[in-house]
Amino acid sequence: xxxxxxxxxxxxxxxxxxxxxxxxxxxxxxxxxxxxxxxxxxxxxxxxxxxxxxxxxxxxxxxxxxxxxxxxxxxxxxxxxxxxxxxxxxxxxxxxxxxxxxxxxxxxxxxxxxxxxxxxxxxxxxxxxxxxxxxxxxxxxxxxxxxxxxxxxxxxxxxxxxxxxxxxxxxxxxxxxxxxxxxxxxxxxxxxxxxxxxxxxxxxxxxxxxxxxxxxxxxxxxxxxxxxxxxxxxxxxxxxxxxxxxxxxxxxxxxxxxxxxxxxxxxxxxxxxxxxxxxxxxxxxxxxxxxxxxxxxxxxxxxxxxxxxxxxxxxxxxxxxxxxxxxxxxxxxxxxxxxxxxxxxxxxxxxxxxxxxxxxxxxxxxxxxxxxxxxxxxxxxxxxxxxxxxxxxxxxxxxx
Amino acid sequence: xxxxxxxxxxxxxxxxxxxxxxxxxxxxxxxxxxxxxxxxxxxxxxxxxxxxxxxxxxxxxxxxxxxxxxxxxxxxxxxxxxxxxxxxxxxxxxxxxxxxxxxxxxxxxxxxxxxxxx
Numbered sequence: 021x022x023x024x025x026x027x028x029x030x031x032x033x034x035x036x037x038x039x040x041x042x043x044x045x046x047x048x049x050x051x052x053x054x055x056x057x058x059x060x061x062x063x064x065x066x067x068x069x070x071x072x073x074x075x076x077x078x079x080x081x082x083x084x085x086x087x088x089x090x091x092x093x094x095x096x097x098x099x100x101x102x103x104x105x106x107x108x109x110x111x112x113x114x115x116x117x118x119x120x121x122x123x124x125x126x127x128x129x130x131x132x133x134x135x136x137x138x139x140x141x142x143x144x145x146x147x148x149x150x151x152x153x154x155x156x157x158x159x160x161x162x163x164x165x166x167x168x169x170x171x172x173x174x175x176x177x178x179x180x181x182x183x184x185x186x187x188x189x190x191x192x193x194x195x196x197x198x199x200x201x202x203x204x205x206x207x208x209x210x211x212x213x214x215x216x217x218x219x220x221x222x223x224x225x226x227x228x229x230x231x232x233x234x235x236x237x238x239x240x241x242x243x244x245x246x247x248x249x250x251x252x253x254x255x256x257x258x259x260x261x262x263x264x265x266x267x268x269x270x271x272x273x274x275x276x277x278x279x280x281x282x283x284x285x286x287x288x289x290x291x292x293x294x295x296x297x298x299x300x301x302x303x304x305x306x307x308x309x310x311x312x313x314x315x316x317x318x319x320x321x322x323x324x325x326x327x328x329x330x331x332x333x334x335x336x337x338x339x340x341x342x343x344x345x346x347x348x349x350x351x352x353x354x355x356x357x358x359x360x361x362x363x364x365x366x367x368x369x370x371x372x373x374x375x376x377x378x379x380x381x382x383x384x385x386x387x388x389x390x391x392x393x394x395x396x397x398x399x400x401x402x403x404x405x406x407x408x409x410x411x412x413x414x415x416x417x418x419x420x
Numbered sequence: 421x422x423x424x425x426x427x428x429x430x431x432x433x434x435x436x437x438x439x440x441x442x443x444x445x446x447x448x449x450x451x452x453x454x455x456x457x458x459x460x461x462x463x464x465x466x467x468x469x470x471x472x473x474x475x476x477x478x479x480x481x482x483x484x485x486x487x488x489x490x491x492x493x494x495x496x497x498x499x500x501x502x503x504x505x506x507x508x509x510x511x512x513x514x515x516x517x518x519x520x521x522x523x524x525x526x527x528x529x530x531x532x533x534x535x536x537x538x
Contacts, residue, residue, distance in 0.1 A: 059523050183438065190441035195450040195466035219426075315521070381444075388437030391430045398427040 021066075028069045029331055032076025033338045037346070039077065040084025042369075047074075047081045048201070048308030055312045068324055071313045075296065075328055076335040078309045079130070082289040083339035084346065086122040086281075091115055091224075091350050092214075092362065105277035113225045115354065117232045119347040121278055122285025123340050124232070128243055129250075129286035130336040133293045134329055140251060140294070144301045155256060156418040159411055162256075166266055172400045180396055180405040184208070185412025187392060191385055192413050201308075203374045203382040207389025208406050210370055214363045215390065216397045224359060227351035234278060242279045243286055245269070250290040256306075261288040263404060293332050300325040450515050456491030458525060462518045469494070469527065470513040470535065473506060487514060487527075495526040511535040 039047050051074050054061075058070055090106030109118035133140070151158060163181060170177035191200045249268035250261075265284045269275050275283070295306040296313075300320050305311040317324060374382045396403045450466040458467070474493060476485035483498040485506065496514050506512070515531040 183434070187434075187438050187441070190438055190445050193445035194441065195445070195448055198464045384437075385441065388434055388441065391437065392434035394430045395427065395434065398423055398430065 024065060024069050025072050025327065025331065028065075028073040029076040029334055029338070032073040032078075033080045033335055033342065035073075036077040036080025036335075036339065037084055037342060040081040041087055041346070047078050048312075050074075050077060051309045051312040055315060058316055067316045067318070068327060070316050071324075072327065072331045074309050074313055074316075075331045076338075078292050079289065079332050079335040080339040080342065082292050083123055083126050083285075083336070083343045085288070086119050086285060086343070087347060087350055090118045090122075091354050092217075092359075092366065105280045108277050109281075110224065110227075110354075113228050114230065115224075115227050116229050116347050116351045118277075118281055119343060119350075121232045121234070121281035122288070123343040123347075124234075125243065125246070125282040125285030125287075126289035127336055127340045128239075129246060129290045130293060130332060132243065132247055133250075133290050134333055136247070137297065137329065140297055141301050143251065144297060148298075148302045148304075156415045158256060159415050162253075162263065162267065163408065163411055166263060167405065169266060170402060170405070176399050176401050177405045180399075180401055181408035182412070184392065184406040184408040187389065188409030188413045189416070191409070194381060194385075197378060197381050197385065199378045199382065200385070203378050203386035204389050204409060206370050206374060207386040207391075208393040208409065209403065211367050211386065211390045212393025212397065213403075214367050216394060218360060218363050224354050226355050229348055229351060232278060234282065238279060239282060242268075242275070242283045246283045246286040247290060250287050250294055253291065261291045263407060264291060266402075266404060289336070293329075296325075296328050296332065300328075454491045455487070455489050455494050458494065458518060458527075460518075460520065460525065463520060463525075464517060466515065466517050466530065467527070468513060468515045470511070473508055473510050473512060476506065476508065487512070495524070496529050496532075497526055498529040498532065506532070506534075 035050055036047070039050055054070055054074060058067075061070055086106070090110055106115075106118040106122075109115060167174055167177045167181060188204065191197065191204050194200065197203075245268045246265070249264045253264040253267065261284070264287045265280075268283055268287060269280060292307070292309075295310045298304050298306055299310050299314055300322075303314075303320075305314045314320075371383070371386070374386050378385070393403070393406065395401075396406065450468045452468045452470075453462070455469055455471065458469075469487065469489065471487040471489035471493070474486045474488045476483065483506070485496050485498075486493050487496050496516070497519075512535055513533045514527060514529050516527040516529040519526055519528050
């Protein structure tokens with residue numbers, strides 16, 4: 021059994037490398053494939069082994085997805101906020117440092133989350149019934165708070181939020197569209213950023229392999245804020261790591277690129293770990309991977325939960341080591357490859373995935389989402405307001 | 421291309437595109453299926469079926485019932501409170517998404533209409 025679980029962790033980490041490094045290839049897709057293959061797999065292995073595979077993949081993904089976000093400017097929706105500070109360091113030749121900041125944040129946050137899990141379980145159990153009926157109002161208040169934090173133009177931020185919500189409502193109501201999230205999120209957060217990068221003709225300077233210099237006291241402050249916010253946001257539907265990162269950074273008057281990367285890395289991973297805790301304590305699945313785990317595991321016992329946490333910790337250490345080494349390879353390769361051709365290649369690859377899995381209607385959704393995704397970049401507005409595409413349909417689901 | 425022009429093109433494309441998608445969502449009807457013809461190819465897509473309620477189970481916040489037509493039967497899951505009384509033997513039409521639970525296909529109801537009260 022232990023050997024089976026260790027093999028599942030290793031295969032999960034390997035799959036997490038592929039999903040993390042490939043823009044547009046989401047862990048949900050692999051989790052769905054694992055679920056489709058589960059009738060066959062369950063003849064040979066236990067449900068917990070498949071779940072551990074999904075956990076290892078999901079945790080590794082949250083470490084590795086910083087690489088395309090920082091080096092290629094092609095983030096997934098959870099990493100949208102790390103693009104700008106990450107890109108800033110990349111253009112200073114410090115791309116490796118930027119990636120390592122997110123990895124340190126992720127690893128430290130996993131360890132801290134596991135330490136406070138005995139407190140988190142009763143906290144989630146007590147808090148959730150109290151706030152359950154107020155979820156849509158909490159989402160509305162959080163969204164308005166995020167819009168109010170927009171420096172450039174609050175009106176445009178509100179318009180972007182409302183329009184993306186309308187886009188989300190339209191897409192989720194298309195009766196024949198399979199995998200609606202894939203073309204929607206690939207267009208809004210993936211291809212649109214690549215097109216903007218292409219038009220800017222970015223030239224990447226030679227990269228240095230230097231370890232980040234961070235102060236212990238400031239790091240503890242940033243990580244604590246990230247941990248508290250993730251604990252509050254992790255079990256709310258529609259509030260993802262990007263939104264949690266803005267809320268967590270709000271107590272700081274000014275946060276440098278370095279500490280923001282540390283914070284966003286921490287939150288990205290913690291939200292994933294908290295979603296496992298939410299599944300165990302309140303039986304709610306807050307992301308695609310956890311939905312699949314809840315379907316595979318008929319009943320989640322305390323010992324299963326402990327195995328999940330142990331798998332998360334082991335995967336986090338493996339993922340940290342992988343990120344460190346793959347970031348070094350990226351740093352040496354990024355100046356040798358043709359960035360423009362690479363962007364075009366990724367756009368074609370994601371388009372092919374969308375056509376295969378979501379068909380012509382999916383392609384139409386992707387084109388419209390891409391056009392819309394370019395708008396905030398041109399206006400200089402934060403892209404996280406486009407998460408309205410998920411938040412507004414969730415609010416309406418609860419209210420109507 | 422200058423940024424202002426690109427911004428205008430993207431804004432117009434996205435607003436027209438959103439309206440186009442809303443129109444498609446509003447006017448495209450889910451495809452009608454005989455229950456026997458439903459396979460995992462229809463997973464995650466919205467379809468319409470008609471049949472008779474043969475077995476039902478009332479759970480907190482959830483209604484489960486079997487719907488039978490002249491080809492086969494399927495389990496219907498109604499998560500939200502539908503403001504209609506459903507009884508054994510009723511002919512109804514169900515619009516919803518095909519999902520898989522424990523390797524069996526089922527339909528998650530979005531809309532239920534009573535065809536007659538026979």
